[in-house]
Amino acid sequence: xxxxxxxxxxxxxxxxxxxxxxxxxxxxxxxxxxxxxxxxxxxxxxxxxxxxxxxxxxxxxxxxxxxxxxxxxxxxxxxxxxxxxxxxxxxxxxxxxxxxxxxxxxxxxxxxxxxxxxxxxxxxxxxxxxxxxxxxxxxxxxxxxxxxxxxxxxxxxxxxxxxxxxxxxxxxxxxxxxxxxxxxxxxxxxxxxxxxxxxxxxxxxxxxxxxxxxxxxxxxxxxxxxxxxxxxxxxxxxxxxxxxxxxxxxxxxxxxxxxxxxxxxxxxxxxxxxxxxxxxxxxxxxxxxxxxxxxxxxxxxxxxxxxxxxxxxxxxxxxxxxxxxxxxxxxxxxxxxxxxxxxxxxxxxxxxxxxxxxxxxxxxxxxxxxxxxxxxxxxxxxxxxxxxxxxxxxx
Numbered sequence: 001x002x003x004x005x006x007x008x009x010x011x012x013x014x015x016x017x018x019x020x021x022x023x024x025x026x027x028x029x030x031x032x033x034x035x036x037x038x039x040x041x042x043x044x045x046x047x048x049x050x051x052x053x054x055x056x057x058x059x060x061x062x063x064x065x066x067x068x069x070x071x072x073x074x075x076x077x078x079x080x081x082x083x084x085x086x087x088x089x090x091x092x093x094x095x096x097x098x099x100x101x102x103x104x105x106x107x108x109x110x111x112x113x114x115x116x117x118x119x120x121x122x123x124x125x126x127x128x129x130x131x132x133x134x135x136x137x138x139x140x141x142x143x144x145x146x147x148x149x150x151x152x153x154x155x156x157x158x159x160x161x162x163x164x165x166x167x168x169x170x171x172x173x174x175x176x177x178x179x180x181x182x183x184x185x186x187x188x189x190x191x192x193x194x195x196x197x198x199x200x201x202x203x204x205x206x207x208x209x210x211x212x213x214x215x216x217x218x219x220x221x222x223x224x225x226x227x228x229x230x231x232x233x234x235x236x237x238x239x240x241x242x243x244x245x246x247x248x249x250x251x252x253x254x255x256x257x258x259x260x261x262x263x264x265x266x267x268x269x270x271x272x273x274x275x276x277x278x279x280x281x282x283x284x285x286x287x288x289x290x291x292x293x294x295x296x297x298x299x300x301x302x303x304x305x306x307x308x309x310x311x312x313x314x315x316x317x318x319x320x321x322x323x324x325x326x327x328x329x330x331x332x333x334x335x336x337x338x339x340x341x342x343x344x345x346x347x348x349x350x351x352x353x354x355x356x357x358x359x360x361x362x363x364x365x366x367x368x369x370x371x372x373x374x375x376x377x378x379x380x381x382x383x384x385x386x387x388x389x390x391x392x393x394x395x
Contacts, residue, residue, distance in 0.1 A: 051101065052092065052112065056141060060125070061134045062114035063141055064088075066100050068374045070107045075369030076178050077109040077146040079138060083158035083185075084130070084270065085221050087262050088114045090156060090347050099347070099357055106361045107371060109146050113138040115264075120214030123268040127277075128290040130270070131165050132173075139166070139176050152179035152364060156347055157317065160185020164325065165283075167304045170296040177304045179367050181360055184310060184346050186317045187299075188324030190281040194316060198224060199275065206275070210268035218263040225263070225316070284328055299328035306331050307363050309356055311341035335363065 052064040080100060082088045091112060092098045103110045115134060118125065142151050153163035160182030167177040186192065199206055210216055282288040288297040306329060310319035319338050326334055339346070339355055346352055 050092065051104065055111075055145060058116075060116045060118070060122070060129075061137060062116060063138050064112040064114065065145065066104045066110040066112070068109060069101075069104045071374060072371040073107055073109045073374050074365070075148060075372055076150050076152055076367075077111055077142050077148055078103055078152045078154055078364065078368075079142045080110065080112040081135065081153055081155035081159035081163050082113065082115065083156060083160075083162075084115060084118075085158075085218075085264055085266050087264065088112055089262070093348065097348075097350075097353065099360075102353070102357050103361065103364075106365070108361075108364065108368065111138070111142045111145070118215065118265050118267050120265075122265075123210070123214035125267040126269045126290075127162075127165075127273050128295075131162050132169070132171075132290060132295065135162055135166055136173055139173070143176065149176075150178035151176060152181070152368060153177055154181040154183070154360065155185055156183045157185055157343070161187065164299070164302060164306075165288075165297050168297050168299050168302040168329075169290070170298065170301065174301055174304075179305045179307070179364060180302070181307045181363070182309070182322065182325070183356065184314060184317050184322060184343060186321040187328075188281065188284045188321050189278045190284070191318075192278065192321060193318065194224070195278055200279070203275065207272065210271050213268075214265070215268045216266040216271055218265050221263045221266060222261070284324060299325065300330050302329040303331050305333035305367050306335070307360070308334075308336045309346060309359075310336075310338045311343060311346045312338055313340050314343045314346065316343040333367075 051067045051069075053067065054062060055065050056063040080088070080091045082090065092100045095101065100110050100112060113135065115130065139151055139153075143149060153166065155161070155163035160180075162185075163177075163180050164182055164185065164187065167174050167180050189195070206216075277283065277288060280287060283297065283299065286298055286300075289295065290297060306325070308322060308325060310317075310322035312319055323336055323338070326336060337356075337359060341349065341352065341356075346356060
């Protein structure tokens with residue numbers, strides 16, 4: 001946008017400053033244009049078809065497959081594991097900002113687990129259900145559909161913790177996992193600041209609340225997350241104003257704002273179980289048991305290759321809580337990366353694409369077998385296969 005300041009404003013500006021002033025006026029005009037578009041349209045996010053398709057669906061288990069982009073794919077597929085409380089959008093925010101697409105474009109066969117939308121009727125669900133039922137079945141369906149005997153698990157926040165739990169159980173299922181990537185998933189939970197301030201000393205009140213509502217309501221979770229990083233919460237609108245001239249930044253802000261508005265309810269039984277685990281620090285203490293005490297979770301069982309990321313500016317899950325896993329696992333292949341990110345920016349920022357995502361791709365390429373031609377999967381046969389898995393799990 002070329003602007004002749006002298007003709008437009010009849011101003012005398014020194015030549016040394018003319019380009020700077022022009023740039024600022026151009027940005028302000030773009031801020032005005034973008035602001036008017038938001039005011040008129042409301043939602044300016046691009047409406048583009050997603051590359052993902054549903055392979056299987058029930059209330060608490062939706063398995064997606066991202067259509068391969070390359071003619072050849074690595075032998076070992078990747079299963080993306082989300083945390084509870086938020087949606088899978090964190091892995092696929094926009095076509096141009098999608099970790100799932102980034103992996104697919106790099107030659108990986110990408111699947112994604114979605115835990116659905118828990119409601120008051122799901123108050124009975126426990127961590128056991130999420131790890132040893134929903135995740136277990138998703139792993140087996142991913143193996144079946146990709147014709148592989150191993151998978152890589154990539155989890156964010158609690159999804160990363162679930163991936164580590166799965167690879168550490170006293171069951172043969174842990175041998176299904178070749179690689180684990182944990183992005184900001186807590187392990188040593190003995191000193192989580194937000195828990196100590198908000199939950200620890202108010203057990204009775206919180207337990208009464210979840211008993212009444214069947215869990216922690218999503219509106220309350222949104223509020224808790226905001227107050228866990230008050231500086232970041234109040235800084236975001238200022239950052240938006242500064243970047244409002246850039247339409248792409250504005251679209252990204254809308255996507256993240258929508259993401260924050262879509263927190264999901266946390267089931268009561270999960271909350272109570274997590275409360276006890278955090279108070280006793282059961283995972284690193286080697287005392288965590290699932291399925292009515294019949295299945296032990298011992299981090300020393302984890303022999304999968306492990307890549308771990310933590311954010312040095314993460315006020316929700318401190319880096320110390322994530323880093324601690326190195327002391328307890330048996331894996332001979334471990335890499336830890338700590339970068340100046342917060343809990344959302346470690347996945348959702350532009351800088352994450354050039355650091356976190358790139359490291360994930362490079363690391364997985366050397367640990368995911370050979371490249372093989374992409375094969376069409378027979379739909380009818382696949383439906384029979386996952387129905388068999390489903391029947392086995394229910395029996």
